[in-house]
Amino acid sequence: xxxxxxxxxxxxxxxxxxxxxxxxxxxxxxxxxxxxxxxxxxxxxxxxxxxxxxxxxxxxxxxxxxxxxxxxxxxxxxxxxxxxxxxxxxxxxxxxxxxxxxxxxxxxxxxxxxxxxxxxxxxxxxxxxxxxxxxxxxxxxxxxxxxxxxxxxxxxxxxxxxxxxxxxxxxxxxxxxxxxxxxxxxxxxxxxxxxxxxxxxxxxxxxxxxxxxxxxxxxxxxxxxxxx
Amino acid sequence: xxxxxxxxxxxxxxxxxxxxxxxxxxxxxxxxxxxxxxxxxxxxxxxxxxxxxxxxxxxxxxxxxxxxxxxxxxxxxxxxxxxxxxxxxxxxxxxxxxxxxxxxxxxxxxxxxxxxxxxxxxxxxxxxxxxxxxxxxxxxxxxxxxxxxxxxxxxxxxxxxxxxxxxxxxxxxxxxxxxxxxxxxxxxxxxxxxxxxxxxxxxxxxxxxxxxxxxxxxxxxxxxxxxxxxxxxxxxxxxxxxxxxxxxx
Numbered sequence: 478x479x480x481x482x483x484x485x486x487x488x489x490x491x492x493x494x495x496x497x498x499x500x501x502x503x504x505x506x507x508x509x510x511x512x513x514x515x516x517x518x519x520x521x522x523x524x525x526x527x528x529x530x531x532x533x534x535x536x537x538x539x540x541x542x543x544x545x546x547x548x549x550x551x552x553x554x555x556x557x558x559x560x561x562x563x564x565x566x567x568x569x570x571x572x573x574x575x576x577x578x579x580x581x582x583x584x585x586x587x588x589x590x591x592x593x594x595x596x597x598x599x600x601x602x603x604x605x606x607x608x609x610x611x612x613x614x615x616x617x618x619x620x621x622x623x624x625x626x627x628x629x630x631x632x633x634x635x636x637x638x639x640x641x642x643x644x645x646x647x648x649x650x651x652x653x654x655x656x657x658x659x660x661x662x663x664x665x666x667x668x669x670x671x672x673x674x675x676x677x678x679x680x681x682x683x684x685x686x687x688x689x690x691x692x693x694x695x696x697x698x699x700x701x702x703x704x705x
Numbered sequence: 706x707x708x709x710x711x712x713x714x715x716x717x718x719x720x721x722x723x724x725x726x727x728x729x730x731x732x733x734x735x736x737x738x739x740x741x742x743x744x745x746x747x748x749x750x751x752x753x754x755x756x757x758x759x760x761x762x763x764x765x766x767x768x769x770x771x772x773x774x775x776x777x778x779x780x781x782x783x784x785x786x787x788x789x790x791x792x793x794x795x796x797x798x799x800x801x802x803x804x805x806x807x808x809x810x811x812x813x814x815x816x817x818x819x820x821x822x823x824x825x826x827x828x829x830x831x832x833x834x835x836x837x838x839x840x841x842x843x844x845x846x847x848x849x850x851x852x853x854x855x856x857x858x859x860x861x862x863x864x865x866x867x868x869x870x871x872x873x874x875x876x877x878x879x880x881x882x883x884x885x886x887x888x889x890x891x892x893x894x895x896x897x898x899x900x901x902x903x904x905x906x907x908x909x910x911x912x913x914x915x916x917x918x919x920x921x922x923x924x925x926x927x928x929x930x931x932x933x934x935x936x937x938x939x940x941x942x943x944x945x946x947x948x949x950x951x952x953x954x
Contacts (some may be wrong), residue, residue: 493944498729499724499726499727499729500723500724500725500726501723501724501726501873502723502726502774502775502852503723503845503848503849503852504821504824504844504845504848504849504852505845507825509825509828509829509832509840509841509844510841510844510845510858513838513841522838523837526832526837526840526841527839527904529939530828530829530832530840530901530904533825533828533829534898534901535826535936535937535940536825537822537894538935538936538937539935539937540813540817540818540821541722541817550936551775569934570951572756573944573947573948573951574948575860576944577941577944577945577948580937580940580941580944582919582943583937584937584938584941594729594730594731595731597728597729597730598730598731598732600728601728601730601732601733601737601866608737608740608764608767610760610762610764611759611760611761611762611763611764611767612760612763613741613744615764616728616737616741616744616763616767617741619727619728619737619741620724620727620728620737620738620741621727621729623728623729624724624727627727649951649952650805651950652951652952653951653952653954654953654954655950655951655953655954658911658912658915659947659950659951660947660951661912661916662912662915662916662919663919663943663944663947664918664944665902665919665920665944666915666916666918666919666922666923667919667920667923667940667943667944668920668940669901669902669917669919669920669923669939670919670920670921670922670923670926670927670936670940671923671924671927671936671937671939672898672901673920673921673923673924673930674923674924674927674936675897675936676891676894676895676898677924677928678893679818679822679890679891679894680887680890680894680895684888685888685890685891686889686891688887688889688891688892688895689876689891689892689894689895690895691892691895692891692892692893692894692895692896692897692899693895693896693898694895695892695895695896695897696830696895696896696897696898696899696900697899699830699833699834699896699899699900700833700899700900700902700903703833703900703903704844705833
């Protein structure tokens with residue numbers, strides 16, 4: 478990947494990272510979107526979409542609720558999308574490596590967001606007197622500072638995921654000796670398994686449970702139609 | 706009293722609503738962002754006296770507040786309305802405190818557990834149906850029509866209602882949406898999760914069946930070890946183990 482493309486990837490990673498909490502919460506940070514955008518930067522948006530859709534299944538598990546610490550999927554999925562695009566087509570042995578790094582990066586994203594919030598809190602304490610005096614400039618400075626910290630955090634996370642992910646994926650692809658379907662089954666099994674568990678937790682109570690089951694039946698019909 | 710039809714600083718306040726969480730902290734939560742959004746709407750108070758009323762109002766609106774970020778606009782509209790109507794500061798602070806729980810709960814149920822999973826499921830269904838980039842476009846457009854509408858509606862409804870904002874939460878449309886969003890999301894998520902198997906990449910029928918079986922087994926494993934670890938952490942461990950097995954085979 479050229480330096481210009483890498484810079485573009487970091488910029489897109491920063492945007493999707495900002496989207497999660499700071500601005501504008503338009504769900505650009507969802508893996509489905511971020512993976513697609515990362516793939517687009519690397520020239521193959523649909524390759525990015527494929528891994529983005531898989532990571533989206535993991536993202537069903539966590540709801541971005543208030544003070545809870547939740548994973549930051551955007552930068553991780555953006556970098557993973559670019560890595561999938563670099564590989565060209567689907568190769569589960571490559572994807573196993575990318576997904577392991579993306580999962581770690583998403584978890585680290587939650588941790589770094591917590592740290593960024595603590596830095597913002599320190600800035601708020603420093604400007605306490607101005608805030609209590611109702612100075613709009615203090616509010617503006619805090620908003621801009623929080624946004625800048627979040628953008629830098631997200632860009633760094635994108636770079637981490639991309640650089641480490643590429644090394645890990647190349648090493649795994651070169652060293653893989655087991656039957657290749659094992660990688661396919663592990664990737665789809667874990668991603669879909671987390672989504673199934675999350676769906677049950679969210680909608681496993683009455684009356685939603687029957688709708689979940691009805692949806693599964695309808696999905697089976699769709700699957701059958703596609704298969705035949 | 707100010708005219709109820711005109712919302713001062715409306716366009717700037719709407720633009721700022723999208724940044725309401727930019728300075729989120731554990732102490733004030735959305736407080737700083739709340740004050741930042743309210744500030745352009747409060748500028749009318751600058752004209753009164755030495756501007757101290759404006760500064761006191763901005764300071765008050767920057768204190769602790771927490772709610773779902775989209776529904777926070779309702780509280781901003783109501784609190785600013787109350788400030789401009791000259792409502793006592795203690796009453797305004799009670800109003801803000803009273804809105805924290807209901808607006809948080811409403812947003813969690815309607816958006817995080819309903820509308821977002823429903824839209825994501827539609828996106829995944831479209832990916833399974835090979836819609837490609839249209840899956841992403843459909844997800845973003847569908848989700849954000851409701852998202853943007855809610856932010857603007859909230860600001861307007863809060864402004865119209867002032868301290869009587871509780872009435873806005875009882876709007877029939879909102880109550881109806883709460884009733885139907887969970888079943889709709891459950892149906893779409895159920896359909897999407899099965900359809901996902903259609904694009905098990907490079908997989909034949911046996912890989913698809915094995916993927917489905919592995920997913921059910923894995924879901925059972927995650928359920929069994931809750932709440933000691935999240936599914937994501939368990940998945941990371943399992944994939945790392947598979948990676949090691951694949952290389953050391």
